[in-house]
Amino acid sequence: MPPGRSLDVGDIDKDGHDDLLGGQPIAADAGGRSGGQITIKRGHPWGLNHPGDTVTVHQDTDGIPGTAEAGDALGASVVLRDVDGDGVLDVLAGLPGEDIGVAGTTRADAGSALVLRLTTGLTVASAQALDQGADGIPGAAEPGDRFGAEVAAGDYTGASAVGLAVGAPGENSGDGTVHVGADGAAVFIGPATAGTPAGGRLGAVLAP
Numbered sequence: 647m648p649p650g651r652s653l654d655v656g657d658i659d660k661d662g663h664d665d666l667l668g669g670q671p672i673a674a675d676a677g678g679r680s681g682g683q684i685t686i687k688r689g690h691p692w693g694l695n696h697p698g699d700t701v702t703v704h705q706d707t708d709g710i711p712g713t714a715e716a717g718d719a720l721g722a723s724v725v726l727r728d729v730d731g732d733g734v735l736d737v738l739a740g741l742p743g744e745d746i747g748v749a750g751t752t753r754a755d756a757g758s759a760l761v762l763r764l765t766t767g768l769t770v771a772s773a774q775a776l777d778q779g780a781d782g783i784p785g786a787a788e789p790g791d792r793f794g795a796e797v798a799a800g801d802y803t804g805a806s807a808v809g810l811a812v813g814a815p816g817e818n819s820g821d822g823t824v825h826v827g828a829d830g831a832a833v834f835i836g837p838a839t840a841g842t843p844a845g846g847r848l849g850a851v852l853a854p
């Protein structure tokens with residue numbers, strides 16, 4: 647596995663050694679794949695490169711929503727966090743180049759994000775795709791939104807529940823937005839709320 651374009655670390659299998667999550671959104675990168683992919687490498691006292699301890703997931707993997715298509719850019723952003731509170735780390739990964747179908751039309755590069763609930767065996771127990779206009783996420787999937795260009799997770803409400811944040815820097819002609827989901831509701835944070843300028847591409851970069 648070559649270095650990813652996005653990285654996070656955490657002890658997924660709970661053996662006391664951090665495991666590595668890498669996103670590889672670019673097919674032309676060494677070891678890359680059309681549509682992008684994410685790779686998990688199990689950490690050991692002797693390092694990361696133990697044969698058989700690498701798990702790669704993409705949209706053509708069984709159980710993952712959607713289909714791998716050129717330019718999806720799965721893995722443009724990744725974060726490891728226990729999103730469902732079962733004590734095992736999970737993956738939030740962005741696909742800002744995913745095209746979204748809305749009422750029979752294709753919205754190119756509207757973008758999507760995947761939530762992958764993991765097991766300590768480094769397998770995906772369940773997967774969910776998020777995009778604008780679906781699953782209670784405010785806004786509409788429009789061409790070029792690039793929802794999923796950046797992702798983050800944290801306790802945004804002080805309720806000790808993990809919330810998810812997804813950036814869509816192409817929203818509204820590049821004004822950008824950040825969608826924050828917490829406590830079962832998602833909020834659209836745009837320039838009027840964040841105080842960012844027109845064309846400021848809010849959501850292009852999120853701190854973990």
Ligand SMILES: [Ca+2]
Binds near residue numbers: 659
């Ligand atoms: Ca580990």
Ligand SMILES: [Ca+2]
Binds near residue numbers: 681705712713714744
């Ligand atoms: Ca796709």
Ligand SMILES: [Ca+2]
Binds near residue numbers: 728729732735736763
């Ligand atoms: Ca979990």
Ligand SMILES: [Ca+2]
Binds near residue numbers: 778785788791817818
């Ligand atoms: Ca939109």
